Amino acid sequence: MNSDKKVISVRNLTKKFGSFTANDDLSFDVYQGEIFGFLGANGAGKTTAMKILCGLSYPTSGEIMVAGLDVYKQREELKRNIGYMSQKFSLYEDLTVFENIRFYAGIYGMSLKDIKLKSDDLLKKLDLVHARNKRIGELPLGWKQKLAFSVAIFHNPEIVFLDEPTGGVDPVTRRQFWDLIYEASRNGITVFVTTHYMDEAEYCNRVSIMVDGRIEALDTPEGLKNKFEAKDMDEVFLRLARKSNYKE
Amino acid sequence: MKRFIGFLKKEFYHIFRDKRSMLILFGMPIVQLLLFGFVITNDLKDVKMAVVDHSKDEYTSEIINKITSSGYFKLVKNLDGIAQVDELFRKGETKLVLVFEPDFGQNLIKGSKASVQILTDASEPNMASLEVNYLQGILQNYNLEINRGKIVPSQITPQTRMYFNPNMESVYMFVPGIMATILMLVSAMMTSISIAREKEMGTMEILLVSPLRPLQIILGKVTPYLFLSFINALVIVGMGYFVFGVPVLGSFALLMAESLLFILMALSLGIFISTVSDSQQVAMMLSMFALMLPTILLSGFIFPLRNMPVPLQIISHIIPPRWFIVIIKNIMLKGAGFEFVWKETLILIGMTAGFIGLSVKKFKIRLE
Structure with a gap:
């Protein structure tokens, strides 16, 4: 943990869809520069909670501050300060690499000059200079994924939300992807990531595990393994998930 | 912005x-x-036409001549009355029937007003209206010709009747x-x-x-x-x-x-x-x-x-x-x-x- 400045502060977040409670009284904090893993089985309520934190959905009740802003009342300011990458791949296939960067940076209000400078650096770093004017559709998936993440943090948000970012990617690319996440974290960007790959959970600074809309455990991966006397996160997860009443 | x-x-x-x-x-x-x-705007060529001429004077024969020499219409039959029209249409023997009223020429010159009836098979509505338009054009031209130098203009009034589809769309x-x-x-x-x-x-x-x-x-x-x-x-x-x-x-x-x-x-x-x-x-x-x-x-x-x-x-x-x-x-x-x-x-x-x-x-x- 790099800092004790709270970037996300959630108190008693509840979200109901009719009689179904998707998020049941969640409370947790995320600190600046932290990589916070948000784990849970499908249907446990991860995505719902994440959408509320991004301002995509309203909570039924609770107090939620993200980047020092209230998600109810300061949505517009909030949106400038967060980045988001969804599980579905999210760059435009029919635009070139640079056009994608220019578009996304543009909607965050960056000037064309800044965009050009920063994108040159970025492409050098990712070793994609030769692909600057290639359409995204021509690139291999691994590159697209890395590029999508880089675009999500291009405008330098305080926090970036990643919704299962490494779905369908091979282990080597996943490892490289996590290198980018570490780098972002070193630069002070808080990373809030949902995943169901348990090996990825080990990479996080802290992990919360959701079962049936509640947070059942929240600690460092080491702490959780000790507490549940498990050899890896997989085992921790299975023990907790067995408590689930959720039937497919 | x-x-x-x-x-x-x-x-x-x-x-x-x-x-x-x-x-x-x-x-x-x-x-x-x-x-x-x-x-739709297929050019007209040799459309089959029948004539019921109750008048049989120089004016009607001149009009019929004009129409057939235009190349758009072809005279296939001279009828005595309109009784057979329906059957002819149904058999497809003609697409168009031109009916001159009795004393057409007389009316045109003396009464300065003569009428001709155009009956069409409008089961092909677009063709039918096109045919009528062409016919009216020819009639109008003829009308202008005979009016040249006259003080009281004569008037040919075509009356159109669409068979099978009376309320024609344009x-x-x-x-x-x-x-x-x-x-x-x-x-x-x-x-x-x-x-x-x-x-x-x-x-x-x-x-x-x-x-x-x-x-x-x-x-x-x-x-x-x-x-x-x-x-x-x-x-x-x-x-x-x-x-x-x-x-x-x-x-x-x-x-x-x-x-x-x-x-x-x-x-x-x-x-x-x-x-x-x-x-x-x-x-x-x-x-x-x-x-x-x-x-x-x-x-x-x-x-x-x-x-x-x-x-x-x-x-x-x-x-x-x-x-x-x-x-x-x-x-x-x-x-x-x-x-x-x-x-x-x-x-x-x-x-x-x-x-x-x-x-x-x-x-x-x-x-x-």
Whole structure:
């Protein structure tokens, strides 16, 4: 943990869809520069909670501050300060690499000059200079994924939300992807990531595990393994998930 | 504003780089127009014609001569009375019967007024009306000729009777019809597909998380199509005028204003469709079956509404192009002003407001 400045502060977040409670009284904090893993089985309520934190959905009740802003009342300011990458791949296939960067940076209000400078650096770093004017559709998936993440943090948000970012990617690319996440974290960007790959959970600074809309455990991966006397996160997860009443 | 322009730019890239979109946008209107235009305005040649001449004087024989020497018509039969006409039409032996009243020549010179009846087989409505137009043209020319140097002008009055389809729709119907179809297609179908694509690809979420407001996103999606549809409207009216001689008798500005209104209606319908469909495929299916088929079948474009069963006539009231076709037909072909189309205009405005309202409501539910 790099800092004790709270970037996300959630108190008693509840979200109901009719009689179904998707998020049941969640409370947790995320600190600046932290990589916070948000784990849970499908249907446990991860995505719902994440959408509320991004301002995509309203909570039924609770107090939620993200980047020092209230998600109810300061949505517009909030949106400038967060980045988001969804599980579905999210760059435009029919635009070139640079056009994608220019578009996304543009909607965050960056000037064309800044965009050009920063994108040159970025492409050098990712070793994609030769692909600057290639359409995204021509690139291999691994590159697209890395590029999508880089675009999500291009405008330098305080926090970036990643919704299962490494779905369908091979282990080597996943490892490289996590290198980018570490780098972002070193630069002070808080990373809030949902995943169901348990090996990825080990990479996080802290992990919360959701079962049936509640947070059942929240600690460092080491702490959780000790507490549940498990050899890896997989085992921790299975023990907790067995408590689930959720039937497919 | 800068953000919005960036967004627009991206939309145009999407459109211009997709061959399919480009084809629908620019290829289809032209091809459809040419197809319909040439199929319908096929030149007349040797149309079979019968004559019932009750007068048998020099004037009638001169008229018949003029008609047959035009090359458009061919005299196949001289009849004694109109009793056999129905049968002849049914057998297809003639397409057209010309009936001169008794003492035609006398009436024309002395009474300065003579009438001739044109009976046509209107089971092929477009051909029938074309034939009548040609015949009337020939009669009028002849009329002018014999009037030359006369103080009291003579008048030949043709009376037309359409067999089998008495309430003929105009031959120029295809321009309003194609305009409605194309605008509907481009505006509603293409916007709904393009919005659904953002949803399907997951980019919509990214946009919603960004500082762009939902309204900006929707406007950004819709503006390019508004622009392109309007160009299409101009192309269609222009081609109708220059290639097929379809007139614009009424106010051009009013015509364009009504087209703009229809485009807005179609765009809001497209937005509505995209709010209820999550994938491009669903959007496409919905547009096809909910928009295209009714537009073509139930708008009065090809099949006259009057001849439809009552339930279908009732359903046709909720088909927006039906009203639009009435509007442009009135403006283009009858030269009507706003006072004659305000009712239809109001209906289109109501529909536009309705679709926007529904979309906003759907959108809010999604956010909750």
